Amino acid sequence: KRAEFWAEVPHWLELATVPGAAAASIEKGRIAAIHAFGVRRAEETAAIDADTIFEAASLSKPVFAAAVLGLVEKKVLDLDRPLAQVLPLAEDPRAQLVTARHVLSHTSGMQNWRRTGSEKLEFPFPPGEKHVYSGEGYFYLQRVVEKITGTPFARFMRETVLDPLGMTRSSHYWREDADSATPHDGHGKAMTEISAASGKQLTEIAAERKKPLESWFYEDIERATVRLKQ
DSSP: OHHHHHHHHHHHHHHTTOOEEEEEEEETTEEEEEEEEEBSSTTSOOBOOTTOBOOOGGGHHHHHHHHHHHHHHTTSSOTTSBGGGTSOOOSSGGGGTOBHHHHHTTOSOOOSOOSSTTSOOOOSSOTTSSOOOOHHHHHHHHHHHHHHHOSOHHHHHIIIIITTTTOTTOOSSOOOOTTBOOOBOTTSOBOOOHHHHHHHHHHHHHHHHTOOGGGOOHHHHHHHHHHHHO
């Protein structure tokens, strides 16, 4: 039955117009096999394999959540202490109530994303009232973790989660890699790689500053972003 299941995957990918994918089967807590299908970029021949790197996007959120809960276990972070006590967020009274528990459970009351960095942060509802997905919330907690630990976010994630799990080819910053898969839209067409374009620019700025991207705090990224806009 397992063989039959994996044999069906290429058909499912075709129906979903997904050019390529990779998946691991887990047995008794260990990787039993890695299954690779299709190509890294539509209309090209480079095949997906066990070493192909994918852009994880918001799948990185549960990984970050695990790291945050590790800080809670060490009593470095209190799930129910208002985060504004560590890093002020906004003048809105509701901003003073947001906790790590709210952020991790997407009940912070914060909007998903502001369209621009200068746009006023909105709170559609008070923290804890209901569940609404918020990327802003996770980004805010990321900055709080930097403040508490004194460690740049990318390095914190590598030292706390990635290295201990043996994920030595994963990172929380862009890096050029020949084994990377290209993002595709809902029609299976290769997308303009905006993340790659900005990533290359940031890498160049990092080289100018002689400060690797993994060593950047939020403030470093904020300053560099101004140059990207230019």
